[in-house]
Amino acid sequence: MNKLLLIADMDVQTWTYILVGITFTLYIGIAIWSRAGSTKDFYVAGGGVSPLANGMATAADWMSAASFISMAGIISFAGYDGAVYLMGWTGGYVLLALLLAPYLRKFGKFTVPDFIGDRYYSKTARIVAVFCALLVSFTYVAGQMRGVGIVFSRFLEVDINTGVIIGMLIVLFYAVLGGMKGITYTQVAQYCVLIFAFMVPAIFISIQMTGNPIPQLGFGGELNDGSGMYLLDKLDGLSTQLGFAEYTEGSKSTIDIFAITLALMVGTAGLPHVIVRFFTVKRVKDARKSAGIALLLIVILYTTAPAVAAFARTNMIETVSDQPYEEVPEWFKKWEGTELVVFTDKNSDGNIQYLAGDAFLKGDDGKWDFNQPNLNNNNELYVDRDIMVLANPEIAKLPNWVIALVAAGGLAAALSTAAGLLLVISSSVSHDLIKKIIKPSISEKGELIAARLSAVGAVCVAGYFGINPPGFVAAVVALAFGLAAASFFPAIILGIFYKRMNKEGAIAGMLVGIVSMLLYMMKYKLGWFDAELPDKSEWWFGISPEGFGTIAMMLNFIVSITIMKFTKAPPQEVQDIVEDIRIPSGAKEAIQH
Amino acid sequence: MKNRENAKGYWRDNIKYVIILLAIWFAVSYGAGILLKDELNQIKIGGFKLGFWFAQQGSMYVFVILIFVYVRLMNKLDKKYGYDE
Structure with missing residues (x-):
């Protein structure tokens, strides 16, 4: 038997071990090579990351297991409605590039609470901001750790808890050792792995179904089966025939679609682990450019996902609908075992x-x-919705190495996001809490140790929630965006664009925003205030908890501006800071102060 | 004093760009992709209904272009006002 044949014969499991093994070795190697030596390395990667590397790292940081595995699945079941995620999670970068990133870079500190604390000349504002940052990051990271566990368990055939622990150890290793510097360069590698792993099966399937190698075009193309029908027309027909809503129409109300999209966009721009990325580049113009590169790299995956969704949906309906159960293909039996x-x-x-x-x-x-x-x-x-990406290559009968590649990609996506979030949590604790509030006299070395210890602590807490997910965590993860939209976004925007905005207004606004979002969530998502979860018809203005971030953000703006009108203007030196951050030149390195 | 005037002029131009670009941002996503979706869906390009295409493809392409246009405009503006580095 010749060698080539051997490679072609290798089973999925062997391929998975090989590909996952190679990529993990790569990540760990990079982490050792780029370990952090100072707090500046640890928080902002030394401040000298190139716009391209920062763009790639931001993209990997941003695209989690949810983007990689679940999004295409959600879209394939939601049809048009899935657009809320597509537009919501990309449109936020326009806000980020135009309204936030350049100014925060010019401001030149380490964290978001740093900006809030200094701009609003108040310890209270800083504490409120730290609280919001921790709340947002923890709700988000708990879901990620669970995601890491699920990916490990599906592909390496260990149970979910073992998967969470393996994931914890790996993230711990390079987040604690490398800090932001280690994370940034591993994320560059992870971006390459995940985009390759997402695109290869997508291109194969697009060729198979429509003859067009570009999935974004195949999506609107004619089917390959000789019928001459457009893919989307066929899918609309199949959906209505089986009693589902027409694929290109969806079923949510227009106002809810509008509100959810806006909450996700604004939330994206307000997420601390995304914002902090723009502190790592050298100049203000680099911050603008790297936001553009990041979005371009994200959009490659995000415009492919809806095409994959439509291909997978059509494929699946045609494979199973009205077929005898005795004759189902191999993949069906395999995923039945995991109850997907x-x-x-x-x-x-x-x-x-x-x-x-x-x-x-x-x-x-x-x-x-x-x-x-x-x-x-x-x-x-x-x-299960996740099967649309996980089993897609098998449904389309692609070679074994492609199936294994999806595993490596899913792990890259989950690990890069988890690591980025853990870093935000640890810097919130060591920098914003310990250095800025509890013990300002701490030495640089002491702070670096504190940062590493809090990273360890954060991994343990996140791992605990990954292993014992309280029912509400899963429900709340999607709402992390609402929380970010309701708290940070208005305070930062007003801080930059409205010189007269003062601490009284900003603090009151953040509190009203985050509290109203939390209350709405508890009432309409978790059902804590009533005997059972209130019906959709009781939603305010017909807006779901996922979309309520939009309302809470507006409340924040209104309260901030009203309170500001009745309290005194900020001191002159703060107004000078605002004038200064509006001018791009002379951005100092992110400094201790 | 001249410094101040310069900074004010720069900021005014910047705000003008931001408002124009955000108007386009709103028009493609919330306009074409959500509010006017049903009307645009009457038009078909290839296999795509136009409103659906804006919601799941087109708006994202425009977002990327908007940021790069902004980068270019601002780099020029930085030079014009002497803030380039």
């Missing part, structure tokens, strides 16, 4: 009827109970 697809033969005809409606009922714990078919409809198939 579950079939129940309600009408005992031996065929799979895949229709609109929930195939099963939920148990008391709010999870699906696969022993209890839902007899109110005729749908016999439960399909």
